[in-house]
Amino acid sequence: MNLNNIHNIYFVGIGGIGMSALARYFKANNKNVAGYDKTQTDITNSLVDLGVAVHFDDALENIAAPFKNPDNTIVVYTPAIPKDNAELNFFISNGFKVLKRSQVLGLITQNTFCLAVAGTHGKTTTTSILGHLMHECNVALTAFLGGISENYNSNLILNGSEVSVVEADEFDRSFLALSPDLACITSMDADHLDIYGDAAELKKTFEDFTKKIKPNGKLFVKNGLPLKGITYGIEDDSDYSVQNIKIKNGTYVFDVKAPKAVLENLQFNLPGRHNLSNALIALAMAVEYGCPHHQLAKALASYKGVKRRFTYHIKTDNLVFVDDYAHHPEEINAVHQAVREMYPDKQVLAIFQPHLFSRTQDFADDFAKSLSQFDDLMLLDIYPARELPIEGVTSSWLLDKISNKNKQLVSKTDLLAKIRESKAQVILTIGAGDIGEQVKYIKKEFSVES
Structure with a gap:
């Protein structure tokens, strides 16, 4: 067509x-x-x-x-x-x-030099970093993002049509419609089991995706994944590796060991080792494409993030309020690691809205473990999205599995009052449903006091 x-x-x-x-x-x-x-x-x-x-x-x-x-x-x-x-x-x-949607994306990108970002976590942030890096290096590209970039206030970066940067979504096997020149896989944790049935089938589909890479193309994989390709990792022996990590005024400062060079004193403003990993693979793909190192360093330092990916809404000495899209146990672990690294001495309240009955059922024990790490926890009702309820799968059922002593179910109606009762200095809202709509109310309620 x-x-x-x-x-x-x-x-x-x-x-x-x-x-x-x-x-x-x-x-x-x-x-x-x-x-x-x-x-x-x-x-x-x-x-x-x-x-x-x-x-x-x-x-x-x-x-x-x-x-x-x-x-x-x-x-x-x-x-x-x-x-x-x-x-x-x-x-x-x-x-x-x-x-x-995936078929149309495949049609648009088939005659371009295509860079595709796949993985069960990190796709949107990595794609937006990569799009930003290449845009700042004056590449004639179109980048399709799975979130709203803070740099461009859009989910589309439009600077030409020779190159395309796309988020390769595993949901419904959508990414099999793509034919990338450069592709990365950030993670392959079990997810979307309502589609795949089991983790083995999900892994097989990621392997099928790697076969979609064009002849003479390149695959990048996070170190430890069971796939062959150019590896990347944090403080390890990968082909591309982050080294000498420091935190200065809430900003990461680090070096990157690449196959042909060392990039020194890079700066990146997003908290969390998971975001550092996302920045690394975006940088690696841009380097392999041919972007100049000095321009990449400047572009990386100017990257602002994606809305609802560890987005600060209040950031003062008295109170911090962060909103994040995390909806899988591993993503919640990543948010926890980031907030503990940045605010090691502060009490943290997490407000979580589970997304999908099937995902809550499939990963209930993992959710319980990840959510138990926070000082205080509030659970909203499960956001159903495309699903009908599953008997016995409720937020109350999930709450019973959580070991946190300071835990409770809350409704959206009571949310502000319940937050006010907490003594936490850091508030997190987490989830992929409509919890994001509560952010403006929380921000308005507590901005004056912060």
Whole structure:
């Protein structure tokens, strides 16, 4: 399919983080773009500001006339859309070209030099670092991000079309639609078992992804993963390795040992060894692409982060409030490590909203272990997303497994009052559901006192 010959692009689920990046891309390329989503959000509002028509009722009369012609329209959908969605079924039944988001991403990137970031954790941050590094090195690139970059206030970095930087998502095996020149795998922990069934099948699919790399392409893997490639790691003997780590005024200062050089006194502002690892692999891929070392060093120091990835909302001597998207036990461990490293003497309150009944069930014991590390813990109800409840799988059931003495279930209605009762100097909100919507209320409530 030649996308140049298609004028109308319609999105079913346009408010999704990956979908909206594609919508921005097509709008910037002078396509006629519109779509549906069930909920109005900051993302959909930003699309409307760009001139994209977005509606929120699943009704055929809301589809504008130009998008009802299958000859010059493609329809993009996300697997999160329910199967009984009226609009999606209309397009399927009437001969439209209906593609998953990942398939469209594959079409866009197939004629570019493609750098793809895969892994069960760290994809979004790593992709945004890589996109920023290459943008600052004046590479003619388009970067599709799975989060909102603080540097660009967008999930799309648009600086040309010769190179593409993409987040290679393992959910629903989406990344198998890509054909990268350079690819990395940051992690392969068990996740999405509702899709894969078991960890072995997930691992096999990552192996299948490595076979999608173009001839003469390169694979980068975190040291310790059961795959062959260029290795990277922290203070080890990897091909690319972070060495001589120091923390100065909340900033990492370190060296990177690369195969052909040592990059000295690099600076990176995001807390946590997991973020240092993300920075390392982004740097390694940019080096292998050919970006100049001195420009990379300057770009790395100017990287600001991704919204909802250890995002500071209050940062004073009296109170720190951080929001993070972590929704897997290993991600929660990473957040815990970061906050303990930065604030070793402060009492930490974690407010966690479990995401998906199936994930909560599959990793209940691991969640309990990771959440027990915090001084105080509050659990919200499970965010169902695309799922129906599973009998017996509740936040109360998870709470019983947690050994933390200072633990409780809270509702969104009581959340501010419960936080006020805590003596914690560091507040964390954690989760991939709608807990992020509580951030503005918490920030407003406690900013005055901080």
